[in-house]
Amino acid sequence: MQNLDDQTVCVQGGWKPKKGEPRILPIYQSTTFKYDTSDQMADLFDLKADGYFYTRLQNPTNDFVAAKITELEGGVAGMLTSSGQAANFFAIFNICESGDHFVSSSTIYGGTYNLFAVTMKKLGIEVTFVDPNASEEEIGKAFRPNTKAFFGETISNPTCHITDIKKFADIAHKHGVPFIIDNTFATPVLCKPFQYGADIVTHSTTKYLDGHAMTVGGAIIDSGNFDWEAHHDKFPGLTEPDPSYHGLAYSKAFGKKAYIVKATAQLMRDFGSIQSPQNAFLLNTGIETLALRMPKHCENALKVAKFLENHPKVAWVNFAGLESNPEHALAQKQFKGGIPCGVMAFGIKGGREESIKFMDSLKFIAIVTHVADARSCVLHPASHTHRQLSDEQLMEAGIRPDLIRLSVGIENADDIIADIQQAFEQI
Numbered sequence: 001m002q003n004l005d006d007q008t009v010c011v012q013g014g015w016k017p018k019k020g021e022p023r024i025l026p027i028y029q030s031t032t033f034k035y036d037t038s039d040q041m042a043d044l045f046d047l048k049a050d051g052y053f054y055t056r057l058q059n060p061t062n063d064f065v066a067a068k069i070t071e072l073e074g075g076v077a078g079m080l081t082s083s084g085q086a087a088n089f090f091a092i093f094n095i096c097e098s099g100d101h102f103v104s105s106s107t108i109y110g111g112t113y114n115l116f117a118v119t120m121k122k123l124g125i126e127v128t129f130v131d132p133n134a135s136e137e138e139i140g141k142a143f144r145p146n147t148k149a150f151f152g153e154t155i156s157n158p159t160c161h162i163t164d165i166k167k168f169a170d171i172a173h174k175h176g177v178p179f180i181i182d183n184t185f186a187t188p189v190l191c192k193p194f195q196y197g198a199d200i201v202t203h204s205t206t207k208y209l210d211g212h213a214m215t216v217g218g219a220i221i222d223s224g225n226f227d228w229e230a231h232h233d234k235f236p237g238l239t240e241p242d243p244s245y246h247g248l249a250y251s252k253a254f255g256k257k258a259y260i261v262k263a264t265a266q267l268m269r270d271f272g273s274i275q276s277p278q279n280a281f282l283l284n285t286g287i288e289t290l291a292l293r294m295p296k297h298c299e300n301a302l303k304v305a306k307f308l309e310n311h312p313k314v315a316w317v318n319f320a321g322l323e324s325n326p327e328h329a330l331a332q333k334q335f336k337g338g339i340p341c342g343v344m345a346f347g348i349k350g351g352r353e354e355s356i357k358f359m360d361s362l363k364f365i366a367i368v369t370h371v372a373d374a375r376s377c378v379l380h381p382a383s384h385t386h387r388q389l390s391d392e393q394l395m396e397a398g399i400r401p402d403l404i405r406l407s408v409g410i411e412n413a414d415d416i417i418a419d420i421q422q423a424f425e426q427i
Helices: 006-012 038-045 060-073 084-093 110-122 136-140 165-174 250-271 277-287 290-309 328-334 352-360 391-396 413-424
Strands: 077-081 101-105 126-130 147-153 179-182 200-204 218-222 314-318 343-348 377-379 403-407
Touching (some): 006 060, 006 290, 060 077, 060 277, 077 084, 077 250, 084 110, 084 147, 084 179, 084 200, 084 218, 084 250, 101 110, 136 165, 147 165, 165 179, 218 250, 290 314, 290 343, 290 413, 343 352, 352 403, 352 413
Antiparallel strands (some): 077 218, 200 218, 314 343, 343 403
16 A cells, blocks of 8 residues: 555545545444344444444444544554543543553643543542653652553643653553553644554544534544553453453454454443544544644744744743744654644733733634634633632642643734734733
């Protein structure tokens, strides 16, 4: 098979119509699928045959889109979920059960932090958060005999710090566990974590992959590189017979695709957190322009970051595309073009109150919870997503009280800067 450029995969990947079939990916808007004999259906339930029987588990539209994202990431298998939160939950829960433990970077999205620290704790799964800038030796101390995974984000949300993927992957592998990374902000167009040793990638497809703030969704992609059998005793859910499937052992029956097959056959079966075919169709439409949009986001973001860096009312800017940023060298190494994405964090002199005044003075740059789509938008975590925390608690969480998360869209860069400038003039 010819190795295609990302631009081509974004358009041509996934759905490949045959003679007389629709040119555009069809929406398989059906809950169920017909078979001719009882044995044909039985083989599907026993995982002896490929096919579809109920959309709560799998749907053709979804699988074609998952295949496109898998090809972009360079993986062997993938699945869509109903949200990015569902993707991260499934990614961990697929290999952890009550009594298990995993390690996570502390600089991750607040919703994921709460999922790991609070909700999964109720399921008997414990997490230890580590400073991603700590030494390998220090991070290694967090691992235990019952540790099953290491988790991080390519670019942290909302602080916009960059994870050293190879460093994290090497630590995970030293302790015999997979490294799972959320690649939402970077997208596979700008960064391919598998090339640096990551084992499993997750996405909130709601963000750049969709690109238009139309559909909520998630994805999990497996590289197929982690050897579950080499750590047989640590991952019995993958390597030992599954009584709910007549004693089938996923790693033996499905090889490199074992992780995704198990996540589908067990978790999607039991939780039903599948993305709707309609949403998958819209997601696919968004991905078709992903390779065109991301360079524009990056180009605009760099112009905006340079403007902010030199503005007298700005206290600080965290954007690794800037040469002055301490993570700039890592960005040059890990991201195509050396710019991580179109999202940045910055603070205004005067703190929390000045940040609020600034945001309220913006014209077309919208105050929204969303991030990473075609339209420029801002969020002030101290006033919105983390408003229950004091300034001291915000700092403990790694979020400055004055932090503004700016997601630079694909509008004209001069217009974006002009809107920011006029807002500064109001404070």
